[in-house]
Amino acid sequence: MSKTIFITGASKGFGKLWAEALLERGDNVAATARNISALDDLKKKYGDQILPLKLDVNNRQDVFDTVNTIEKHFGSIDVLINNAGFGLFGTVEETTEQQAREQMETNFFGSLWVTQAVLPVMRKQKSGHIIQISSFLGLTTLPLLGLYNASKFAIEGLTETIGTETAHLGIKTTLIEPNGYATDWAGASAVQTPSDIFDYNPVREEFAKSGDNPDIWGKPEATIQPIVDIIDSVNPPKRLLLGKIAYHTMNQVYRDRLEDIENWKEVSVRAHGY
Structure with missing residues (x-):
């Protein structure tokens, strides 16, 4: 049975890839983006099955108006894929106030506005699935991505x-936590902070070297079936890591965290006071 799926940030990358795959299998897709001309090819191929809408998720009123348009057009919203966002690269110290605010505005508040707008529809239906695109960097961190890490940590807490x-x-929720993929997330879509403080050059150099390893970048097409499986699942997971880097990294991170917790167990318990 076909579903109505609302995808934000659908003009490129994961958003467009998943939109096309879902349309191909017969779902209805409301696809939003700042530049909807990038969806012209899907509109031409799939006609009324797709509803392309221009949307800046930072504008809360526009978000609510857009959700109202989608509900009126398709009659329901079964699944939300909250995908809009971007990466901000650079050290925390060098990040400007505007860059920090814009990162949180889109990655966190934009996702919040979309979720708040969709929830009344799903409550009325007594059904729905919110799929939030987070990152494995919502569970651990990498240098030079401090504000991005923070935005995804916030999304993790919100969605949970x-x-x-x-x-x-x-209403079900799933956090999708990819590692790096060969989309333009780290390319044209990314924003770079100033890099004037020479003391951070060793960190920048090490980070650049790691990015040169092609093995760390997943293949975007390999994510299609996992997303379809999540959408079709009666009992979807609360979280799903995407990619072998994410899996192996988080496996070790949680082992280390549990070890720290156990090593300091007596101090933690004593701090309760009784």
């Missing part, structure tokens, strides 16, 4: 909370 608030209403 929404899941606890809406489960009894038939």
